[in-house]
Amino acid sequence: MFKHILIATDGSDGACEALKVAVEMQKIFDADLWILSVFRHHSLREASMSMVRPVDPENMDLMMKHYASDVAERCKRYALEQYCPKVRAFVKSGRPAKTIVRFAEEKGADLIILGHRGLGNTEGFILGSVSHKVSGMARCPVMVV
Amino acid sequence: MFKHILIATDGSDGACEALKVAVEMQKIFDADLWILSVFRHHSLREASMSMVRPVDPENMDLMMKHYASDVAERCKRYALEQYCPKVRAFVKSGRPAKTIVRFAEEKGADLIILGHRGLGNTEGFILGSVSHKVSGMARCPVMVV
Numbered sequence: 001m002f003k004h005i006l007i008a009t010d011g012s013d014g015a016c017e018a019l020k021v022a023v024e025m026q027k028i029f030d031a032d033l034w035i036l037s038v039f040r041h042h043s044l045r046e047a048s049m050s051m052v053r054p055v056d057p058e059n060m061d062l063m064m065k066h067y068a069s070d071v072a073e074r075c076k077r078y079a080l081e082q083y084c085p086k087v088r089a090f091v092k093s094g095r096p097a098k099t100i101v102r103f104a105e106e107k108g109a110d111l112i113i114l115g116h117r118g119l120g121n122t123e124g125f126i127l128g129s130v131s132h133k134v135s136g137m138a139r140c141p142v143m144v145v
Numbered sequence: 146m147f148k149h150i151l152i153a154t155d156g157s158d159g160a161c162e163a164l165k166v167a168v169e170m171q172k173i174f175d176a177d178l179w180i181l182s183v184f185r186h187h188s189l190r191e192a193s194m195s196m197v198r199p200v201d202p203e204n205m206d207l208m209m210k211h212y213a214s215d216v217a218e219r220c221k222r223y224a225l226e227q228y229c230p231k232v233r234a235f236v237k238s239g240r241p242a243k244t245i246v247r248f249a250e251e252k253g254a255d256l257i258i259l260g261h262r263g264l265g266n267t268e269g270f271i272l273g274s275v276s277h278k279v280s281g282m283a284r285c286p287v288m289v290v
Contacts, residue, residue, distance in 0.1 A: 001169050001170075001173065028173065028174075116281060116287075129277075129281075131277075132274075132277040132280070135261050135276060135277070135280070141166060141288055142261075143286055143288040143289075144280035144286065144287045144288075144289065
């Protein structure tokens, strides 16, 4: 039924709960499990409006990429510890919802799993949360944990 | 993992797709499958603003209840035809998202499945769709098909 499961994570508590469900689903369906950690490029415009200035703005992108890679690796390690062998981790940059949906389509995922907190959900009531956008745009079922 | 699956339906195409997934999930997890069809009471205020007046406004509630019951029964019949024995159908009145979440909590559902079209999703970009509201409010995973 589900052979290619994509779990999108930002390292938040909600995403960690989603990962647990994804690992269980992987085992039941003997699916491939793809972990996707998305980071946004540090925008100079955002930085100019922020009250907190980064010490080294040129390296902000690199820092965010490192953080996203670290999240992806930790998630992969967790999956392997749970005896979930068919796991791969990916890191992408871009707007979270669009990047998740595009990745799912390109790779042929048949289920996307997300945490309902995290991934920018604090702004959910105004802008629409990532999980809402993904479940609206994706061509496959989306499980919000 | 999932022992009590709730599928909420309004008879739309999206909800029918969700039902197919719910039936497959029921079989895999050997879960109880609860079909919930929600109808809203016909509001006299809404009727007064509508350009189309019902012929018999006093019977509107009854008509909507009959329609919701018919949807629930058709879904149950489909599930039984798919050799999905542990199925029950329910009809409730109220605001869809709140009614679905309350029902899920009262019954102890551990997975809610919804179609991402239907259930009032045309107004989703302004008011927030039912699936968005349910995935935000529910205490269990929500799968949007």
